[in-house]
Amino acid sequence: MNSTPVAASNFIRTIIDGDLASGKHASIVTRFPPEPNGYLHVGHAKSICLNFGLAQDYQGKCNLRFDDTNPEKESEEYALSIQEDVRWLGFAWEGSVHWASDYFDDLYNFAVELINKGLAYVDDLSPEQMREYRGTLTQAGRNSPNRDRAPADNLDLFARMKAGEFADGAMVLRARIDMASPNMNMRDPAIYRIRRAHHIRTGDQWCIYPMYDYTHCISDALEGITHSICTLEFEDHRPLYDWVLDNLSITCHPRQYEFSRLELQYTITSKRKLLNLVNENKVLGWDDPRMPTISGMRRRGYTPEGIREFCRRIGVSKSTNNVDMAIMEGAIREDLEARAPRVVAVINPLKVIITNYEGATEREADFHPQHPEFGKRRVALSSTLVIEADDFAEVPPAGWKRLTLGGEVRLRHSYVMRCDEVIKDADGKVIELRCSIDHATLGKNPEGRKVKGVIHFLSCQHALPAEIRLYDRLFTVSEPDADKDVNFFDYLNPESLTVVQGFVEAVVQDAATETRYQFERLGYFCTDRRDHQPGGKLVFNRTVTLKDSWIK
């Protein structure tokens, strides 16, 4: 994007402006804190653009920190994919990657500090009992019988938890806050549990793992984060975030701010549900081009610039938002429009014989109408062509500008052509057209008449076969997971993928993987990262169609 639009004002920037102006902070430090338990999706892209974008705009820093406190769900594969996605999106984190597990020792020591202060205790209530003791939304909870255990005893028990003396789930360490708090998160939340699971970083070194609420704030503080930005569902965790830091000997106390998470129409942005789609083989993997994952969007042909522009356009606020897919498509098109070379492909071929081909000549055509520097190529022509079947109609609807029997049309970058005869098979299906060209129309308009339609074509003997994958929305309804009583699988769009064997211009033969083109009049396409073979099997993914003001 050549225009560098000023970042839109939002409440977080307003807060930062204030903090900088008042001298509360000399510069800012943010962080992007994913759990390596799945692939990143478009919602994470929003968070990434926000956190890294803020650091960039304010000349601050942004850390990448993995929240790896639940070894049962985390894997190296996820951690690797997340780093790749962040980099691909165009961001660089400050220094090396951080991991919450880097702080396991500190976290343990801080827990000891809490115990010594009488602010944490070991509890062996069963999960069921704990739930009972917790009370309900309208009813205060009750104190656990273990709540007043002496610090010395808690210390001993906690050390033995760490030493592996107790079974998984036998007991937890709890923060001692207030069982009657109207905020459920403050009713003595568990901050450590016993879980013998192999951790991707610390292996089998630990059998106790700290919980998110306890870990996150301390990790932020240890990294000197100034603005800890997360989504709205953590709003009522903020008192706990502050409670932990207020009661520990840490001088740094980052402030947490929450923004509303992104909802994109006709798709889902829940890691768990995306995992379901993958596990149940509803899609071909995390990077299936229909997935709203960063790797899926990448494979489909979305560009980092386009996704970033999308994030800029949707803004950041606290109100619930359900973003129209058109905003994403608009941002992607804008980027691709400027940078994708034009080429011709035919996805639904109809044979055309030019009966008066004798003497016809070829022309060259620019790869981009606004960018002559993209170069040009020869447009192959011969007496046997394929055009898009959709560009011919025996009985044209009102307003039709394309080919019809007896009508004329401009062959893109070539002659004006008239259809003289329609050939059909036994079923009455049009299988071939006999046409003639006006030899006086190469590079100029015909005299005495206007030809309004332009269609694309390929010369049969020059075109290359290609597999073209046409993608449509993954779901049939705009909010597939809105109804809790209906499985979102029920709304899967059976036509979300259509694979077609079509033809492309020969110039595209050696295109590398992830090469983007505009197939004129059809849309933007990208060679598939996995299956496309330069010089061999050509595989294109349709990224997005062109805007189409022709109402069918």
Place this chain on the structure above:
RNA sequence: UGGGGAGUCGCCAAGUGGUAAGGCAACGGGUUUUGAUCCCGUCAUUCGUAGGUUCGAUCCCUACCUCCUCAGCCA
């Protein structure tokens, strides 16, 4: 019916006491050998509702309505 949030154009989203930015979409018109792009124009007397304060309110006050969110030893 407890706590915490949110309600400004079809979708996002600024503005927060001085008389409603912008983007996307849509709709007109122009250019065009892509029904694309590009260009020009139109698109909230109104800011969830009802009262109140004020010379003046989307912005302050009161009440109400609607939606989201919290009872994992997940994050």
